[in-house]
Amino acid sequence: MLPDSLSPQLAALVEDIPRNGDWIYEIKFDGYRLLARVDGGEVTLFTRDGKDWTAKLPAQADAIRELGLENAWLDGEIVCLDSHDVPNFQLLQKAIHDHRSRDLVYFLFDLPFLNGSDSRQVPLRERRALLEEVLSVTTPGILRYSAPLEQPPQQLLDGACRLAMEGIIGKRIDAPYAGTRSDSWIKLKCRRRQEFVIGGYTEPKGSRKFFGALLLGVYEAGRLRYVGRVGTGFDREVLHATYKQLNALEQAKNPFDHMPPDVRKAEVHWVKPRLVAEISFAEWTDDGLLRQAVFHGLRVDKPATGVQREEAILATRIKVTHPERVIDPAEGLTKLDLVRYYERIADRMLPWLRDRPVYLLRCPEGVLGEHFFQKHTNRTFIPGIKTLDPALDPGHEPLMVIDSVEALAGAAQMGAIELHTCNATADRIERPDCMVFDLDPDPVLPWKKVVDGTRLLRVVLDELGLASFLKTSGGKGLHVVVPLARRHDWDEVSAFSQAVARHLATTLPKHFSAKMGEKNRVGKIFIDYLRNKRQASTVAPWSVRARPRLPVSVPMHWDALDGIIHAGQWTIAALPSLDDDPWKDFGSTRQTLSKAMKKALGID
Known part of the structure; x- marks a missing residue:
């Protein structure tokens, strides 16, 4: 058919x-x-x-x-x-x-x-x-x-x-x-070229009419990040036609997550981030800005919310030792398959890793061999991986951060199958920007009960006034993630998440548990709120899991919940379509834990 x-x-x-x-x-x-x-x-x-x-x-x-x-x-x-x-x-x-x-x-x-x-x-x-x-x-x-x-x-x-x-x-x-x-x-x-979102334009100078330059951005984790400006590639007709569209979209608010460093407020006009421009450029600077950008036209066939930074696959630059080594005997998947997956998914995954401490689950002998967790550099050289300020974790080697395809592939080359992240970014490590609930079911529990339990958690969060986002864990259950404005400390977020878990366990004791341990979740779902502590971590969106078939933790739309048949449904060999980003609104959803919410949960 x-x-x-x-x-x-x-x-x-x-x-x-x-x-x-x-x-x-x-x-x-x-x-x-x-x-x-x-x-x-x-x-x-x-x-x-x-x-x-x-x-x-x-x-x-x-x-x-x-x-x-x-x-x-x-x-x-x-x-x-x-x-x-x-x-x-x-x-x-x-x-x-x-x-x-x-x-x-x-x-x-x-x-x-x-x-x-x-x-x-x-x-x-x-x-x-x-x-x-x-x-x-x-x-x-x-x-x-x-x-x-x-x-x-x-x-x-x-x-x-x-x-x-x-x-x-x-x-x-x-x-x-x-x-x-x-x-x-x-x-x-021939030249680097991709689409960018227009977030504003500057006043024209000299004899030029309509506007001087377009201010460009890409979406990372749902937020529009400024990447530079373009002022060449326009003839008078294109300038006029583009200006008319920009003028209709003007707004007072800056759509970028930060004020562009090379722009004066007096010379800029902000616009709603709806127009997509095709731009060629020489290279990316170390600061993540475009060099020698040239305008080629507007893309009316592509939605602005799907525009992300393109990263070139660099597998030929990274020597993959023992590429034929089988890391998943169940499917015959090799180390090279893992490297290629992380290269392929980099556009989607890197926004969730940049500026955030990353912890590696390394499995040198594959999913059936010994595993160990690495949080610090430990003088291990991993191509492309950068280190963070040692003051973020005193008394240890520096924490690591992954912000490039090379680093992703380098981690896989060193046997890292899983990538876990902290709930805060390095620049404000004491202020979490999300709250995570890991729904961990009794293994014998029918999957429908996991789906129903996840939906109930969403209802509770909705009633509190908190938007939430869904992803598969790639393991046993599902993850529900709540984006937060960076105003609360770890203790406050941890206490709030614990109160949500206890509320569900008290209201529906036959379905939920808020206590760790297998004996406490027999026939139930343990709502793991412990991911919200300073030293804790959660498997990152799009990370592979060290399990047979190499399942992936995949962001999903809430209306796709009933279509999920198990937590490891998606694997490196079988992913859902990447045309649509279910979490595109995550970064623009900035929420606080209000007094009214705390009162509803009985938090003093």
């Missing part, structure tokens, strides 16, 4: 051409990703995030309809070619704005479904052969086949860069269609 929607496969950013595997390479098109759904002759065109663009692109819809397919999903990119047949993003935007869909070319490169057959598990070489056959009935024009390029990949990349193109895409010819970001598709860029 043809699905109503399709999650597109996305390419992982890499810095080096792979040495192993059977790969094909294509041009990285400077355009909009476009998915075509055909059902009984009816054609619908969707953007990457599911917006219906059929009305915007009637010529492309008609061309797909003329292929005569019964039903199908086709995957490709819509571009506008300049006079040298090079894709140009600004020309594309103008053509769409002016309703000139016949001036656009739809390059097709994959065929996940065809005439009742699900081809997603079929190797790419077979899917492409089917696609070529489908397109053979039409003359290349509005629809074109994205043919693989024959030259060596380094020559292709060099040529693309000389033509001022974005780069090239590599695809493993034997891989299935993953429907998420996967390292079986990779992108090599």
